[in-house]
Amino acid sequence: MSIHTPHPDLPPPVTSVGAIGWLRNNLFSSPLNTAFTLFALYLLYETVPPLIDWAFISANWSGDTREVCDANPSGACWAFVRVRFDQFMYGFYPESEYWRINLAIGLLVALMVPLFIQKFTRKGLLAAFILIAYPIIALQLFAGGNFGLESVETSKWGGLTLTLILSAVGIVASLPLGIVLALGRRSNMPIVKSVSVVFIEFWRGVPLITVLFMASVMLPLFLPEGTHFDKLLRAMIGIALFQSAYMAEVVRGGLQAIPKGQYEAAEALGLSYWKSMGLIILPQALKMVIPGIVNTFIALFKDTTLVLIIGLFDLLAMIQTAFNDTNWLGFSIEGYVFAALIFWVFCFSMSRYSQALERKLHTGHAR
Amino acid sequence: MNKFHVIATSVALAAAFTTSAYAGARFDAIKAKGFVQCGVSTGLPGFSMADDKGSWSGLDVDVCRAAAAAMFGDASKVKYSPLTAKERFTALQSGEIDILSRNTTWTLTRDSSLGLNFAGVNYYDGQGFMVTKKLGVKSALELDGASFCIQAGTTTELNLADYFRANKMSYTPITYDSSDETAKAFDAGRCDALTSDQSQLYALRIKLGNPDGAVVLPEIISKEPLGPVVAQGDDEWFNLVKWSLYAMLNAEELGITSANVDEMKSSKDPNVLRLLGAEGIKGKGLGVADEWAYSIVKQVGNYGEAFERNVGMGSPLKIARGQNALWNKGGIQYAPPIR
Numbered sequence: 003m004s005i006h007t008p009h010p011d012l013p014p015p016v017t018s019v020g021a022i023g024w025l026r027n028n029l030f031s032s033p034l035n036t037a038f039t040l041f042a043l044y045l046l047y048e049t050v051p052p053l054i055d056w057a058f059i060s061a062n063w064s065g066d067t068r069e070v071c072d073a074n075p076s077g078a079c080w081a082f083v084r085v086r087f088d089q090f091m092y093g094f095y096p097e098s099e100y101w102r103i104n105l106a107i108g109l110l111v112a113l114m115v116p117l118f119i120q121k122f123t124r125k126g127l128l129a130a131f132i133l134i135a136y137p138i139i140a141l142q143l144f145a146g147g148n149f150g151l152e153s154v155e156t157s158k159w160g161g162l163t164l165t166l167i168l169s170a171v172g173i174v175a176s177l178p179l180g181i182v183l184a185l186g187r188r189s190n191m192p193i194v195k196s197v198s199v200v201f202i203e204f205w206r207g208v209p210l211i212t213v214l215f216m217a218s219v220m221l222p223l224f225l226p227e228g229t230h231f232d233k234l235l236r237a238m239i240g241i242a243l244f245q246s247a248y249m250a251e252v253v254r255g256g257l258q259a260i261p262k263g264q265y266e267a268a269e270a271l272g273l274s275y276w277k278s279m280g281l282i283i284l285p286q287a288l289k290m291v292i293p294g295i296v297n298t299f300i301a302l303f304k305d306t307t308l309v310l311i312i313g314l315f316d317l318l319a320m321i322q323t324a325f326n327d328t329n330w331l332g333f334s335i336e337g338y339v340f341a342a343l344i345f346w347v348f349c350f351s352m353s354r355y356s357q358a359l360e361r362k363l364h365t366g367h368a369r
Numbered sequence: 370m371n372k373f374h375v376i377a378t379s380v381a382l383a384a385a386f387t388t389s390a391y392a393g394a395r396f397d398a399i400k401a402k403g404f405v406q407c408g409v410s411t412g413l414p415g416f417s418m419a420d421d422k423g424s425w426s427g428l429d430v431d432v433c434r435a436a437a438a439a440m441f442g443d444a445s446k447v448k449y450s451p452l453t454a455k456e457r458f459t460a461l462q463s464g465e466i467d468i469l470s471r472n473t474t475w476t477l478t479r480d481s482s483l484g485l486n487f488a489g490v491n492y493y494d495g496q497g498f499m500v501t502k503k504l505g506v507k508s509a510l511e512l513d514g515a516s517f518c519i520q521a522g523t524t525t526e527l528n529l530a531d532y533f534r535a536n537k538m539s540y541t542p543i544t545y546d547s548s549d550e551t552a553k554a555f556d557a558g559r560c561d562a563l564t565s566d567q568s569q570l571y572a573l574r575i576k577l578g579n580p581d582g583a584v585v586l587p588e589i590i591s592k593e594p595l596g597p598v599v600a601q602g603d604d605e606w607f608n609l610v611k612w613s614l615y616a617m618l619n620a621e622e623l624g625i626t627s628a629n630v631d632e633m634k635s636s637k638d639p640n641v642l643r644l645l646g647a648e649g650i651k652g653k654g655l656g657v658a659d660e661w662a663y664s665i666v667k668q669v670g671n672y673g674e675a676f677e678r679n680v681g682m683g684s685p686l687k688i689a690r691g692q693n694a695l696w697n698k699g700g701i702q703y704a705p706p707i708r
Contacts, residue, residue: 075578086421089419094419094423097422097423157448158423215456218459219456219459222459222465223459223463225463310411311453311455313411313450313451313453315411319411323411323418323419325549326414326418327420328415328685329420329685331685332575332576334549
């Protein structure tokens with residue numbers, strides 16, 4: 003008696019698995035798709051090799067003068083960016099004091115690292131230190147004037163440093179302010195509610211450029227002659243107030259999405275308003291609006307470039323200033339590409355971090 | 370330009386309220402703080418620009434350095450505030466800066482309604498034309514029917530329209546947002562000619578693929594006298610800025626340069642001796658050291674030196690002296706005598 007042994011499965015046809023199968027399925031599944039694929043390939047062929055050639059292969063990396071680049075005009079002139087690199091990073095900050103900026107940023111990174119370590123238990127304490135003590139330390143380092151450090155006035159701060167300072171201040175100040183405003187807007191107390199509504203609608207109703215312009219141009223006219231109110235501080239306050247209004251609306255979106263049962267449950271437990279908000283509502287609401295919050299942060303980071311109109315030199319403004327150096331006229335493309343790269347790196351990291359955070363906090367609906 | 374009126378009115382109002390200071394207050398304050406706060410542009414080739422070490426140079430910057438040299442005997446006692454066009458007058462009015470030296474055109478409106486004083490002209494600019502050599506045009510009057518690359522929203526556009534209407538010629542304007550774009554378009558052959566202020570044209574020319582293939586035509590169709598500005602209310606300080614500029618012009622006229630100023634001290638020419646503070650009123654009238662003009666020439670140079678170094682043949686811009694030559698050399702730069 004013979005036992006029936008089924009014929010082993012034949013391997014799938016070569017054309018439907020592996021690279022070929024993927025190509026057939028995704029790129030050449032129909033005549034129209036084939037046409038699109040070929041067209042896209044043609045576009046890539048036309049643009050990518052010349053771009054790589056310009057940016058890397060024929061690019062001029064070395065040299066301290068424009069002669070190198072003039073001799074080889076077909077490639078990018080990264081020498082221009084290299085010569086100006088320190089200025090792009092630190093602005094007009096005195097060269098001998100760069101270590102202070104490096105130290106402040108290094109310190110921040112060192113303090114932040116434990117926050118990402120799972121086993122580290124005193125995160126709350128460390129976060130409080132970063133939020134309260136660190137800004138004071140950083141201000142001492144940046145501005146100087148005490149502890150034998152040379153005083154560096156804010157008009158000399160610039161470049162990427164200034165961009166980071168402005169956005170850090172904006173982010174750190176706007177989130178708590180925004181939460182308070184969002185709670186205020188949903189409050190039952192008429193005065194708190196109307197103050198919040200007026201504040202939010204006023205700041206959302208004006209463009210940031212107007213806020214900066216008012217802070218820089220109109221404000222000094224209302225102050226007595228000779229009163230100096232630091233321009234950077236004015237810009238920081240303007241940005242923080244402006245962003246907090248947007249943040250408030252993002253947070254309010256989260257608050258509204260929390261089912262009413264949660265509020266009622268909190269009340270039923272006998273929790274006070276602040277406890278129910280702090281322990282039940284806000285943790286859920288904020289988690290839900292992480293994408294919105296990060297969106298606002300990224301917009302804020304890019305909006306800091308507007309401070310050029312009040313004569314503060316952020317990264318982009320510093321680069322644009324370099325275009326006007328008569329020794330380096332005509333290398334604006336390289337400068338803009340460099341600026342785009344830096345901004346992309348920062349915005350992309352923020353976006354990736356927020357996605358990681360979302361995954362980590364995604365506990366609510368998982369059973 | 371409604372916005373401009375609102376700003377101008379508020380500036381003027383503020384000026385009316387705040388200029389109650391007695392004459393000399395600013396002068397004394399500057400002396401006490403030990404440096405001149407100088408408002409410059411955020412970057413204009415040849416006029417005010419920061420190098421890779423962050424130090425400022427340019428023709429406008431030299432005016433501030435000259436004032437500092439006269440005041441303190443040290444041209445380096447200047448701090449710079451880069452300003453945009455919009456905030457420049459407020460900065461001066463609110464006392465944030467002591468001098469505004471930021472390629473600012475001297476006009477009646479500005480001089481009379483903003484509470485400002487123009488302290489002279491350090492560069493006579495004017496709108497000009499740049500064409501490609503291939504076009505073979507020698508004068509702007511041959512440009513009938515040509516297309517022009519222009520920066521949008523500037524007085525350049527209006528001046529061009531006036532000029533062509535006055536000469537009964539036609540033209541096609543092609544406008545762009547930034548001056549960089551106009552240069553790129555001109556380079557790509559989108560227009561026959563590029564029009565802008567002449568000092569700007571020379572800077573744009575360097576950005577072209579082949580700078581030698583373009584020429585700047587001799588015609589100037591508008592008056593743009595650029596000069597340093599101070600706030601009203603302190604005539605002593607106004608005088609010092611004004612005469613710092615005049616000292617540079619007089620030094621050039623008398624042939625005194627930063628190189629030979631020490632030898633010139635033993636000159637027999639009474640004009641030279643008066644300028645260098647050995648005779649005459651010396652520093653008394655201005656309330657500064659007798660050697661004030663000597664310090665300017667020694668540390669900043671005379672006007673011709675500053676011009677050549679920043680925008681002239683000694684710089685990549687290579688602007689000819691033209692109108693900015695001295696009055697006895699075919700230009701219109703003329704300074705009252707120091708005596």
